Amino acid sequence: MSSLTSNLLKHADTPTGREEAWRFTPLKRLAGLHDRETNVVDQPSLFQKSGDQAGVSLKLVAADSVPPISTTDDVIVERIRESVSRVTLLEINRNSEVSQPITLNRKNSVDKELSRTVIRAGSNSKATVIIENTGGSLIGEEIEIILDSGATLNFVTLQEWENTTVHLARHHAIVGRDATFNSITVSVGGSVVRILPTVEYTGPGASAELLGVYFATDGQHLEHRIHVDHGVPHAKSRVNYKGALAGNQARSVWIGDVFIRAIAEGTDTYELNRNLLLTDGARADSVPNLEIETGEIIGAGHASTTGRFDDEQLFYLMSRGIASEEARRLVIRGFFSEIIGKIGDEVIEERLMSRIDNDLAKVGA
């Protein structure tokens, strides 16, 4: 573990909050994670909870043996790349079909931590990776996920942090020819969670599905900035994020940037964000953004809705004897189940739903 102190004076790139990328984020609550003047420890904290699995290897390697592939203009990611000495490397061998999910969780996290992880899914491999984020910490994280041709990777991240945690992350997938990336991002815990689920393609026939769920209560700031870059022909993307907010100062930000470059003929993309405001005092920002440089596409669309709780649903359930709190729980579970139900692990699904139930009960929504 090496403690890094910035050798430079005040960095010019420290966000001020006026930048488009940072204008929604409460910088004061980041405890300096975004500012090179603060000390942050370089430490990988992900471990393989699921134990040894055939066709899978997880190891720590020197940072310069797995240099970043993607470009970024995110200050946090730049800082991580400059700082980390070791990288967690998860490799799924080519042609391997890993039957059980590869579950990673956090250990030994320190006060302020920067970590970089690389996941490499070999060609024609099939696997599910689940990252369980629990505990309290300040963490800047980059995960680069490379899918070689024909690989299928289900990638699930669960932000079940304690409500003091600050988590700033970029989860970037590089999807190869005929490869399929299915991701589910769940953010229910944390004080400030700001995740950049981003995708680029390197070959035709590639496909990415980005699903997400967030539930913010009193004072939580949950931000997801999706970016899908269609830079090859005949790739597909589907984005569907659902969020609910309850309680005073509950806050969510959803940005859905999809770019279809001139070369990306035959692109098929659709993105959707739905927000449910359960109480007064909560605020959801939702900004879909589609830029299209070619007309030769299969389809491109987006939709965004933010609404209040549906009283008709509540009335219907209550008219069958179901008490109002239980009726609300059912409706909210129903709202999220479309996505949470796709995780495919009943224990995790129920754990997430119960946390949502409990948080809801706490704010009395």
Next chain:
Amino acid sequence: MSSLVIKNLRVGVETDSGLTEILKGVDLTVNSGETHAIMGPNGSGKSTLAYSIAGHPKYTIMGGTVTLDGVDVLEMSVDERAKAGLFLAMQYPVEVPGVSVSNFLRTAATALRGEAPKIRTWVGEVKAAMTKLNMDPAFSERSVNEGFSGGEKKRHEILQLELLKPKIAILDETDSGLDVDALRIVSEGVNRVKVESNIGVLLITHYTRILRYIKPDFVHVFANGHIVEEGGAELADKLEEHGYAEYIKA
């Protein structure tokens, strides 16, 4: 023996121009074992009556009383009304995405019976009721009313009636949107519950055709927010012939 007693009920809805009175003094008593048909033109306030009894928050009670076995219904929350024994089969059943029919039915049965039904007998009970209503068992796993056809929604309402066994059931245009076969199946369901549990039925309809399957003991003609004529089953025949024209004059 139960009685739903409605006295001089006046109900309004909030509109842009303030509170507008829709029900203008409704008097009606429905006892166990009785079937009352309420017939009236569109917009006369039939659904308003049904929703007001069930406690829909959109409607404001402006006067009058509703009691079930002497207990004030209007003071009860929506779920308490169901627990007291009232059931409303809705004209437009509501979609609840992500909540499966089986989960919904079991949660409702648990709430109404005060304890969770034993899983084995419950599954059998639901299956049997679905078979009788000609419903595909795969229905159980679908989300409540989501993507159901009009006929499927109505069958699902009657399925709930059979499983939840209320004292008094209000059926709001359960016949609308049903083809002849579905109308027969749904009507048979209502008649079964009548025989098995001796429930009182308030059957709201625009058309007389459902009355060929469910025989009313009383027919009430509803127009402009109140009952304008009452009689036995023969009144329905008169309506069949002459329509509502004579009742809608100002």
